[in-house]
Amino acid sequence: MKRVIAIIKPHKLEEVRESLMEIGISGMTVSDVKGFGIQKGHTETYRGAEYKIDFLPKIKLEIVVKAKILNDCLDVIIKVAKTGNIGDGKIFIDNIEKVIRIRTGEENELAL
Amino acid sequence: MKRVIAIIKPHKLEEVRESLMEIGISGMTVSDVKGFGIQKGHTETYRGAEYKIDFLPKIKLEIVVKAKILNDCLDVIIKVAKTGNIGDGKIFIDNIEKVIRIRTGEENELAL
């Protein structure tokens, strides 16, 4: 099984989730993260002193999928999360050796 | 070394941590995440308009362990985190190539 880790812009989350459901992905885990990259942060000021906010709010999606639907999954994310502006984010793919569903003890593809 | 990533219900964290300590696991990293899966979210209403909260609060545990205690570790998590209800969560296992302890520079099993 493969794990897709997608860093996306926060306001894209809803749309991405819906599109992924359409191709049959039934679960995902999401976290609020802060990203740093080519996209620059912004400067805030407090009482005459400036300070840089380097990190921007991003959403991290983690989706473990059967290898065979990996490409569909990637296509969907790229299509939906893309705005064309700097900071749209990245997708990282790695390998997952084993999955277990805690409730039933089912393993691997059965657990997804 | 193996990494165990467990998505569990928030109120199970304390118990899982304690049980893991009992089998000799000395460290872990925890984050607040939002999960989407078979378990449904809930509907909130604000001034006459409904909106769905699709994501549920979950806890993500990351534990890097020596391969030989992997199974003990999995057993403990499954046993303790299970309530039998939908949404109990999943465990993902993958491989870690190298571990370093920042304080000492120790590597791999020594660093755990």
Added chain:
Amino acid sequence: MKRVIAIIKPHKLEEVRESLMEIGISGMTVSDVKGFGIQKGHTETYRGAEYKIDFLPKIKLEIVVKAKILNDCLDVIIKVAKTGNIGDGKIFIDNIEKVIRIRTGEENELAL
């Protein structure tokens, strides 16, 4: 490509980020996590009842890098994030199979 996951003390984030930029790393993803390890938490009291706060605030850095600059990257983190006190944190390294830049569709090293 390799992924470096570093758990560090929160007040080290700024310095680590700056040092990593100096060696040419252009992006990273950061999350607030809670860590448990040899370093102990603290006890809080509320109205005569004590309760332990076992988890300490930590920062998790995720940096995907080309394999060839992996070692530079590790050196920098170890050097900068080290205070010599318990709880400085760990670095985990694993493998990333594929990287995609959502904005352009570029892949792998080009996407970093």
Added chain:
Amino acid sequence: MEELQSGSNVFFVLIGATMVLAMHAGFAFLEVGTVRSKNQVNALVKIITDFAISTIAYFFIGYSFAYGFDFFVGAEVLAEKNGYELVKFFFLLTFAAAIPAIISGGIAERAKFYPQLIASFFIVALIYPLFEGIVWNGNFGVQDFLKHTFGFAFHDFAGSMVVHGIGGWLAFGAVILLGSRIGKYSKDGEVTTHPPSSVPFLAIGSWTLAVGWFGFNVISAQSVDAVSGLVAINSLMAMVGGIIGALIFGKNDPGFIHNGPLAGLVAVCAGSDIMHPLGALITGLIAGFVFVFFFIQTQNKWKIDDVLGVWALHGLCGVWGTLAAGIFGLKIFAGLGGVSFVVQLIGALSGIVLALIGGFVVYGILKQTMGIRLSEQEEYEGADISIHKISSTSDI
């Protein structure tokens, strides 16, 4: 003895002014709690600076326009009779400054900052005092005319129409000219809900307003020997009616329940000095319903993005209260009499017309000239970062 009398009056009106001043904090927090976190700072800054600009506008122009009294004499003249005229100005200023505070809640989350300050200036210097002077100072002989023609003057004891109605209907124009927040209504007709960033802050706003309102209403007597416990209890009963109305019709939604008392209090201003407490209770109950019903209509059906629902709250409940004074103020409903429903209706309609015209003119001109709306990017980032260069909370 005379000094005790005049000192007591100054004290009385001062307390009223201070209580209504505090209500401005209430307006600020009602907005802070209701908007999204990225617009909280802007809500706070808007209200306090609007208050400052309103003071300037009313001190230099508005008050003399309405009451023919100005402050350009030596301090020793102003200080006569314990400076009663000065606290009266202070008290009435806090009413005048409520107008921009009302509007603020409608245009939240997308309006530019400085154009709003300019709008506040003109509204408090000219539009509000025009109606205020006609109703409360008998300017232009309109009240005399009404009395002569219908037997009764237009009755608006503490400003259901003069303050709240005018504020709410001015806001209506501003809201329409601004347009809805980005993403609020999607092309396919769906409504996105923005739940309140903080119910506790919203509740602080509500409580501060409700408590201060007893100054707003009761101290409108403007002298201690004219104070009326009837006004107090009617305010209480209308407030309670509004809470219960919002609880029932609003399905236990905290956003409605914390606006309920305000709806009741808006509605009771006009007739609080002449209604029976039971009349006030009913007035409040109906106001609670009016607010809930029309808030849902505007936001979710008609897709008018009045963020805090100030048109429903101040505009409609204000009109309802103006009419209610002409009903429950009548002797047949155990009121004190001295009002006519027809005259109340005329008063309400005139106020609506004036405020609609005023709102569309002021905000229309500003829209054509400086623009009144943040850029898309600024709105997306939030007014806090884009206008004030800071976020509401920080964990650094």
Added chain:
Amino acid sequence: MEELQSGSNVFFVLIGATMVLAMHAGFAFLEVGTVRSKNQVNALVKIITDFAISTIAYFFIGYSFAYGFDFFVGAEVLAEKNGYELVKFFFLLTFAAAIPAIISGGIAERAKFYPQLIASFFIVALIYPLFEGIVWNGNFGVQDFLKHTFGFAFHDFAGSMVVHGIGGWLAFGAVILLGSRIGKYSKDGEVTTHPPSSVPFLAIGSWTLAVGWFGFNVISAQSVDAVSGLVAINSLMAMVGGIIGALIFGKNDPGFIHNGPLAGLVAVCAGSDIMHPLGALITGLIAGFVFVFFFIQTQNKWKIDDVLGVWALHGLCGVWGTLAAGIFGLKIFAGLGGVSFVVQLIGALSGIVLALIGGFVVYGILKQTMGIRLSEQEEYEGADISIHKISSTSDI
């Protein structure tokens, strides 16, 4: 002149009523800050709707039960003497409505919503006015009997027993019948601590209560010529005593320190008009200790899950204050005299018995009929989502 007199009295009592009205916001925020985040909205809604229901109950039933005065005459009769009787009702209502507000803090985080509204109704319509009328209106000749028998009537100037004692002991029954929150006490006897969701909100509650209390106590004189600076300074000294007591005995815990002033103020109500300031200081110090000690006992030793500690705060400090009036009010302690310790003890005990019976009966019947507790699932999700369908804060 007479108008100045009667107007001043109305103004005086109105300010008192408004200050005690504001205390209800204080009750709300003390609870908001103390409970877990998932129950904050419910705390807010409970207090404001309880206030509304209490007004209805007291207006239609309770007040005439206690004082034999009703409002079913024309407004022109009510408006006589500047409507003094009406503001007096308003003032006393804010006391009556404090009873459900007190109970609310004890039953937080697990009580059903509507049954609590019903309980509030019956308590404010019947139970509270029964005791109030006996003590403050001489009903049923009980005070006369005490005076005749012991030489002195039962002395409770501003309600240590009539309000706080009754409220706290009513809450005791409700808390016992409800049972503790899920997970609070584990089978193996361990106590789980729920730290306050927000110390700042808790502190807003505490300050709002403390400041308003000067209206509660001082304005209990009910006419401006009877006002007593002694009541003010005694309230101050007891408040300060309570803070210092809680600081010392509570080990610098912000939860204790912000309840300390309230403990002192609860205790000083009864005798604030007759104690010497030093007596009040000691009364407050001891109240601070009483609260800290018994809070820890109930929550951590006896495992009675009184969330905000309202039994310790209002029930016990109320009783302590009632007795303290019979000590420090005596002339030998530099007080003004006119009290008897024995009579104070009798008064306190009667109040306890009445409130215990009342609480167990009202909540017992509700428990048998509608149920008073949320389902396990609802409690786990939190009262905000399960009752009000919304969370306290949102970042959408």
Added chain:
Amino acid sequence: MEELQSGSNVFFVLIGATMVLAMHAGFAFLEVGTVRSKNQVNALVKIITDFAISTIAYFFIGYSFAYGFDFFVGAEVLAEKNGYELVKFFFLLTFAAAIPAIISGGIAERAKFYPQLIASFFIVALIYPLFEGIVWNGNFGVQDFLKHTFGFAFHDFAGSMVVHGIGGWLAFGAVILLGSRIGKYSKDGEVTTHPPSSVPFLAIGSWTLAVGWFGFNVISAQSVDAVSGLVAINSLMAMVGGIIGALIFGKNDPGFIHNGPLAGLVAVCAGSDIMHPLGALITGLIAGFVFVFFFIQTQNKWKIDDVLGVWALHGLCGVWGTLAAGIFGLKIFAGLGGVSFVVQLIGALSGIVLALIGGFVVYGILKQTMGIRLSEQEEYEGADISIHKISSTSDI
């Protein structure tokens, strides 16, 4: 009649005392909102316990030092004339207790807890009453001397110098002796900015202070027949001037804008009874500028880590206001006259000297003996955990 008179005075002063008591909550929240989250609880606890300790110090020592009046007689003596002397004490105590509350904001985030309580005690028992007694009670014949020599006494109606100036300059010594927060200024000269943890809490503090200030200033008349509407309107105009000044010079920063009204109000205390409203407006505008300019200087240029900017706010705006009374109070500026600029300057300078010496002595001795600063580890963890063993908010 006499009772109405004396009762009215007691009521009047009581309301003032209560309003200034509420300002202490304002001090607390201004600090809560401005400091980092890990120091919020400490801000709250410091203010409330400082208030308690100040009461003890002023009741037993300070007040009789300043006014020669003590409380060690029976309650029946104290209760005479409706206990007017007692509420006067209460009112003046709330001023005295403002001194530690002012200092608290300067030393935030790194000061030890108990040494600060001790400092508060000595300051309120001795240093403040020394200056207060000289200025407001004619002690040591200083005012007589000034009058004799220069024709006019030192004029400080409501305490620009007596309260705010003294507080701000005492804080200066404390801040210098404490040193800056860890990490605030790096070795290579860079300044780290700590943005406010919560702008809404900061704003609650600001509003609470601003509203209460109308009690602080107007009720300084101390009897209802001496009340002056001029004081009210001047406070209003200076407040508004301060807001506008801070808006313009502070570049729309919410931290400045919410301190602007306070700057104006600090400055107007001294001359609010004698200035023309336009003079007050200018005084406020300049105060807004003074605060913004010197805050930036101290924090960012001179690297003096006065966290809330209390030296700029109270110290400098206090001095400015003292001088402004000697300018805009003059008849040529349409004021009421009776002041001399030279005398005002002398008064301000004496206050500065006294407070500087006092601050360095008190905090210097404490530094040498108990230490006044948290350990590095404690400061890093935050005052909330290290002193109070709890965090400000919790999600458990």
